[in-house]
Amino acid sequence: MAVVTVGGAIVSLEAKELVYGAIGLAGSLFGVATLFFLLNAPYVAVFQLAVYIGAVAVLILFTVMLVRQEGWAKEVRPKSTMSVAGVIAAVAVILTLTFAVLATDLSRYTVVANTATYVDVGRLISTGYAPVLEVLALVLAASIVGALALSRVDREGDPS
Amino acid sequence: MVVSALLFGIGVYGLVTKRNAMRLLFAVELMINAANLNFVAFNQYLPYQEASNAVGQTVVLFSIALAAAEAAVILAIVIVAYRLHNDIDMSEMKTLEG
Known part of the structure; x- marks a missing residue:
């Protein structure tokens, strides 16, 4: 899995074609997710799969294919x-x-055998870190609004 | 953790050498993932208390969400820059005026 992670990272930066680079990045992120699994953090691993592989990788691929033209390839x-x-x-x-x-x-310390479950994570999010969660929701909403405002096509004659 | 160091180093290399906006985004994502990996790895060495060793995983959850928001904004900027310049070479982006 470490090989997949590091190899995907190298491919994502060195691939000739940018699409292959994006796929390499997705492979690297998948490797990181499996490492999370191996580190007894299944909740984080599933979150990584859902957010990175499901959303970010698809978004990057979409952008690469949207923007690609002839002049694009000659890097x-x-x-x-x-x-x-x-x-x-x-x-x-x-x-x-x-x-x-x-x-x-x-290496002198032993790894704790009974690591946190998703119940612990959820309890921590909803109690101690609840303000962080609220602020993070605001940041997400602001970034989505910002992205929409940036990529809006200005039509001719539109009063804006 | 050695894997995380390797990942971070590759990210630094990409950030220094590449001039394509998408490659820079890839490099930044790699570095964020390296940091997340370190959080989860070091979290295992915390002494066990009631729910206290979920702290690393919680921080990583917040970090992933932040990284997703950041990626969305960067991709929007890339699309706008491409529409304006027909090019996403960062070294040629000297003006910040729309």
């Missing part, structure tokens, strides 16, 4: 200096994070 190759800088930055970040994780003494 400008980045300058080689930028490419080298990107590789160096990525390797530095990966090494730093990996050694930071390995240097901790987390």
Whole structure:
């Protein structure tokens, strides 16, 4: 599953055709969802499947196909200096994070066997984090309204 | 967690090198997913108390919803930019005037 996740990520950034990149991203997100399952978080995994695979991936594919034309495919190759800088930055970040994780003494602690169920998650959402939920609902509504207002087609003679 | 580090690194690489708006969106999504993976992974090491080790999963739920909203707005901006410029190369987007 880790291979699927990382491989999908690489495909999504390096595929020649942007549609294949979107499919690679969907594969990577699916890999993350299965990792959630393996980490004893089935509720989060199902949420990830529903939101990312169901909504975001389809939205991205839709946009890619809507916007694609002839000039689309010829993607400008980045300058080689930028490419080298990107590789160096990525390797530095990966090494730093990996050694930071390995240097901790987390392995001395045992993983809790009885992890949270969706009942615990639901209780936490509806009690302690209820204000966060409300604010998040407002943010979602605002972003949907913003997206609609942005992508509205201005017709000729429309008073706007 | 090593997978998460790899995912984040690939996201950083994409963010630095690519100039296509869609690729930048892919990179940002990868980095958000790496952070979510870390939340769930570290959540397992919390000492067990009543409902307290659902905190990581709850935060990830909120994070996923936020990422979805962000993706919707970015895609709307991409469509508008394409309609205006016939191009979504970020390095050529120097004006922010509609």
